[in-house]
Amino acid sequence: MDGFVHRHTPPGTAPGVLSGRAPVVDEALDFTLVEYTAEECKILVGVEMDECRFHLGKAGRIWIDVAGRANSEMLQTLGTAFNLHPLALEDVFHAHQRSKLDIYGGQGFVVLNDPAYEEGEIRSRQVSVFFGQNYVISFHDHKLDIFKPVRDRLQATGSRLRTFGTDYLVYALIDLVVDRKFPLIESLAAHLEDLEDEALGHPTPTTLTSIHRARRALGIFHRIEWAERETILAVMRPETPFISADTRTYLRDCFDHSIAVLDLLDSYRDMTNGLAEVYLMQASNRMSEVMKTMALITVFFMPLSFLAGIYGMNFDRSVGNMPELGWPYGYAMFWGVAITIVTGLFVWLKRKRWL
Amino acid sequence: MDGFVHRHTPPGTAPGVLSGRAPVVDEALDFTLVEYTAEECKILVGVEMDECRFHLGKAGRIWIDVAGRANSEMLQTLGTAFNLHPLALEDVFHAHQRSKLDIYGGQGFVVLNDPAYEEGEIRSRQVSVFFGQNYVISFHDHKLDIFKPVRDRLQATGSRLRTFGTDYLVYALIDLVVDRKFPLIESLAAHLEDLEDEALGHPTPTTLTSIHRARRALGIFHRIEWAERETILAVMRPETPFISADTRTYLRDCFDHSIAVLDLLDSYRDMTNGLAEVYLMQASNRMSEVMKTMALITVFFMPLSFLAGIYGMNFDRSVGNMPELGWPYGYAMFWGVAITIVTGLFVWLKRKRWL
Amino acid sequence: MDGFVHRHTPPGTAPGVLSGRAPVVDEALDFTLVEYTAEECKILVGVEMDECRFHLGKAGRIWIDVAGRANSEMLQTLGTAFNLHPLALEDVFHAHQRSKLDIYGGQGFVVLNDPAYEEGEIRSRQVSVFFGQNYVISFHDHKLDIFKPVRDRLQATGSRLRTFGTDYLVYALIDLVVDRKFPLIESLAAHLEDLEDEALGHPTPTTLTSIHRARRALGIFHRIEWAERETILAVMRPETPFISADTRTYLRDCFDHSIAVLDLLDSYRDMTNGLAEVYLMQASNRMSEVMKTMALITVFFMPLSFLAGIYGMNFDRSVGNMPELGWPYGYAMFWGVAITIVTGLFVWLKRKRWL
């Protein structure tokens, strides 16, 4: 239930204080610095923070990508180095924030989510992007180099990323994070189709639990994407600083993708609800079949057993009781009656459509 | 589950790049060119793209219809030939887009959907329409000549299509795509009525699956039409370029039709939900009947079998046990008791309304 | 499922063309012409269309009521005679339109619905009203003289209908159509109360189907009234031409009635949902009782039958087996044990609250 885990500072802590229950992971952060103009693009992998700070002061466009989960001192240093608002830093620190756009004075701050689908659960992984006039600073908790495709495009001279401002870079990052949901949905879909086969074919007691888990994962995914959709809308608003009208056109495309994600999630939710019903139906059908078989056996054999029981009685034949027992063809007649009963029941049940 | 299939470029691809998973179908496209003024109308079927481009430059109104699914190079060429925005081209290329209106500079771009109902599933088929001051360029993935009725009307001198501008042609295309939903709904309805007969008459285990599939199809259909409704609203807005106030009046009529489609879909959804309940009820009724029959057999024969069992016991009559066995009319009395029990149970069950 | 039947022109037909699947009923239309001023009121029943046209040209207020379903030529003639917009005519022709207000140039056009409740189903019947400065033209598909009460009031000198303008007449017609829903709801309610008695008393397999049908009827009714409510709101808006502020006050009253209708429908929907649950509960209760009886019989007679079975065994008593069979009071003891078992079970079941 990772999506639910909440790390928070103790109530009453001053805002912006980076303490509390957040796990302080002491791993080195990976800094990637991209310095580019329309003419050239320099990429420095694995640089030190101080170098980043130095580049920030220079003219030209800068993009600093920070991969990994920083501890509080590191973040504090980064905050002062890059001039980030304490409230925004707190959001970077505590992770698992809802996607949103905040504007702090002369700086935009976008929180996005790049969730993972692991062991049937959606695990939220935060991506944070700060942006200003000429710089973009991105943070992501996981060490995966998710922004490589954008860096690659940046290296192509004449690409829109190079000719447009850093606002287009912000768009490219948002777009990438949104588009990364599609492969995720595909693996979810594959899992759901397996579940469908299972529910229609050989449902086991764990099938329903799996369906419930999938439903929950879809719910969490939907909430994540809904917040992202609202964030993109907010970024597209004319009053958002640094975002040009041209870039807004591209963001609208990105917004469409985010709606497509939501649409797909809605479809899969409908499907999952249907699956649960199909499963229950299947279970109930099997049960019905079992009961029907038992009922049939009972209906056929109870009267027959009673018949056999009668001729197993010990009434004194010497005083004239049970003359049937003495008839030469009594036993044959018994079988005749039994077969008649069976045939009669068979016809009757056939007519009632039980057989 | 075709409605769910999503084709997308790898995350991080530059917008407007026509690559990725979209199936590159290498079939020739069918170009149909209509050049018309209020006075005359020239229709050229099966023309080459170059000729289309040539006509675009001329005065007079032009409508180019492109049928079939283009590969990326073709689209690229078309894009530069007809001056289409790369983001719009991407939408044409990837198909299965949500219905929408986009305005790119001096060009309107409408995405519509002309879904098919095949094997119990709604298969989305995109229709894209570009429009400007004097031209309309329409794309549809399927090779069906769906726009023939509009072409026919264009040939009638004095028809509104001829006397009004190309915005009226845009309306006519949208209207046609919307109205094509009615026959679709009718076949859906016919299918649902069959299902209803099945559920009320002779439900089989597949009935529920069919109902679920129908429900899903209605859901997808509803989402498609809802987006289309919003698109028409957007086209009707006064700020949409090229659309005159006269045409807006007609679009409102088209909007009414789209609401009628949604209304019908709502009704069928209600009906389908009801169907599922009726089916479950029917199944449970059958089960109840089976159980009741078993219960009746048990209630009647268990006491009788016990009675027969008693007189099958071998207690030593010589020491005075079981004197009934020696009575002259013991056997007759046994039957008397049995018949009394049966009658008593019968009356009792009759009173309890079991019989 | 009349409410679902949709009659439409083939997709791609020019708007305003009166063709397609609409049943062309060839019955004579009934024209009723009312010409009135504050001082006098002249009512002409069964006039010809030409006469109507003639009166339209004159000064004074005119109300033409057309009863019955016209074929396309008739409507075309009417359209040109009375100067009605082709799109509005199309709506009159195809019937079963959603309630709405359209303004075509110098003419208002209101679509209302006067549904019938027949055989458990809501059958939509369209009422269309055109209005201008000094005239009202109403159409209704059914030949019932539904507007008689208004005509009667028109004849009373000094009545508000006479002293106010034709906008008040429009209000009066809308008000009448809305108020005609109350008796309809009452017959629906009577039907629902019968169903409630049935569900609580002696539910049959058809009860649920009836409940479902009622639910569907309520759903269709609700959709109809909801559209009507919106229409009245639209008519009340200050920008609607020809409607004076005084009449708006009365329309608000009419709007309240329409909300009252919706409120009642909501209540009945809740009730119907409750009914379905009560029905299912009742069915399940009956089933439970059946199973319980069977269980009781099994619990009592299975042990007894086993007991009797034991003493029906043929072990060789001569070698000392089954001495009980030879005891003088063996049989009496058998009965003692049987009665003890029965009593014990009885007490046990009593304590478990089964009996």
Next chain:
Amino acid sequence: MDGFVHRHTPPGTAPGVLSGRAPVVDEALDFTLVEYTAEECKILVGVEMDECRFHLGKAGRIWIDVAGRANSEMLQTLGTAFNLHPLALEDVFHAHQRSKLDIYGGQGFVVLNDPAYEEGEIRSRQVSVFFGQNYVISFHDHKLDIFKPVRDRLQATGSRLRTFGTDYLVYALIDLVVDRKFPLIESLAAHLEDLEDEALGHPTPTTLTSIHRARRALGIFHRIEWAERETILAVMRPETPFISADTRTYLRDCFDHSIAVLDLLDSYRDMTNGLAEVYLMQASNRMSEVMKTMALITVFFMPLSFLAGIYGMNFDRSVGNMPELGWPYGYAMFWGVAITIVTGLFVWLKRKRWL
């Protein structure tokens, strides 16, 4: 189902006509007249209508309270005497109106609801309040003297009711009607808690019906209060005449109470839904226990009965069949086998957690 009963005039009746199905109750009305200024307050109980009319003309603030259900002539007379709008009078006459605010020229008209909870049902009882610059005229159908607390407060010199204008009196009446819902909810709550005990303890077949009835009552109550909430909002709006800004502050408090009522109703609705589920669960648990007991009996005794049946067979021992029957300890061995079977089943069932 009193909440559903609708009394209405026949469709097509002129608005403001006080006829139709409304029950014409011929009971004398109780008039209570309060004439007050900041300095003094005169209360006249049981006055005649003419006297009321006389006082209306005078300077000073007047509050006339009319208790009981008037017949149409009385209302007509009252209407002309007090100068009330015919549409408002119609609403007073027909009762069971939705709560609302209407402004007729120089007069405000508020409809409220003071429902009663009788025999598990919510019975709507209308309270109507007319207000102008210096007067308030209130009507309530029931003869209960519900406004006594306000009259008492009016008699206290210096109370806000005396120093403020009649708009504060209007507030006081609305507030009282809203607050009268709290004791009502409490009796509903007491009833629901009884039902909860019943559902968890000893559910009877009527429990579910009671739960359904409670749910319906809550639904009707919610609709009533929702309309009242909207009415208070409307009265609070700055454009409502006669209501001063000071009184608006108090109305906001009253609005909060009305939201509190809705909140409580929501909570009780959730609870009632939970109750129904608990009830069904309880029923299903009982059924399960019954079936389990039957299954246990069957599992234990069927094999035993078969065993006894074997040794009841009459194979001819003289030809060597069934030697067990002749063994000296054959009978003891039979019991040994029987006990082994029972023990084995017991252990097996214990392991499967059935016992």
Next chain:
Amino acid sequence: MDGFVHRHTPPGTAPGVLSGRAPVVDEALDFTLVEYTAEECKILVGVEMDECRFHLGKAGRIWIDVAGRANSEMLQTLGTAFNLHPLALEDVFHAHQRSKLDIYGGQGFVVLNDPAYEEGEIRSRQVSVFFGQNYVISFHDHKLDIFKPVRDRLQATGSRLRTFGTDYLVYALIDLVVDRKFPLIESLAAHLEDLEDEALGHPTPTTLTSIHRARRALGIFHRIEWAERETILAVMRPETPFISADTRTYLRDCFDHSIAVLDLLDSYRDMTNGLAEVYLMQASNRMSEVMKTMALITVFFMPLSFLAGIYGMNFDRSVGNMPELGWPYGYAMFWGVAITIVTGLFVWLKRKRWL
């Protein structure tokens, strides 16, 4: 059902009168006075009310915290001492109010909720905050010193609490009350996880009741937080007096937290609904297994018992009946037939996937 308990004055009581059913708890109140400027901060614990009043008059910022539930006289005195609006005092007195913001003339009044989770139920505990230009007066019903963390931060020179105005203190209090929900949710979550284990492992009849209780608690919690979210939004609005733009930035952060709380509650609600379904499924699975075992026993032993019953019949072998009984290997053949039947049934059931 504490969340439902409503304490209210009798209907018709003048607003602001502190009487009625509210329990008058006669415990001493704890006053804590904080007087601070940017330079210094003086905290006085356990002061008298008079001293508080004295300090209110002085320059500098004042925060008075009142812990415990006051009786009506005390509140009245406090009201006049601190100049609080009677309607606000009424809200403080009656507790269990919905969270809200009211502005009374020159004073803001915020109602918050600091609920407790006790014995599976959410118990609402009101926190009220009055604020003006230079003072904050807070009330909380419980004697817990919940505001200690804020007091501690106030003592740190240079902290934002000291340098900013009292509006920042208001924010700090709201933030603390919101953040106190996180530990609450965690204990709820722990409880839900226990329930999940129970439902999946060893469900008892009380499990469902617990699930229902948890669902209800989540519902009440959600309503509380929703109101709080709206309150924070209201405080953030520019027209709210005394709140500076800087503080609004911090309030937005607090607003985010409140949305996070709602998000978590939504997730847990989904999970709880899933739990109930899993529980029911588990119960039904167990039942199915029981029925299946009974069915199997019946299917195997009924035919066998019938077979044994046949050879227990006493037909007279001397006239040629039942020759099988006399065959030398008759008994062995009986067993052969029995074993064949068992094997056949076994294979059949294996193929039907029952075994």
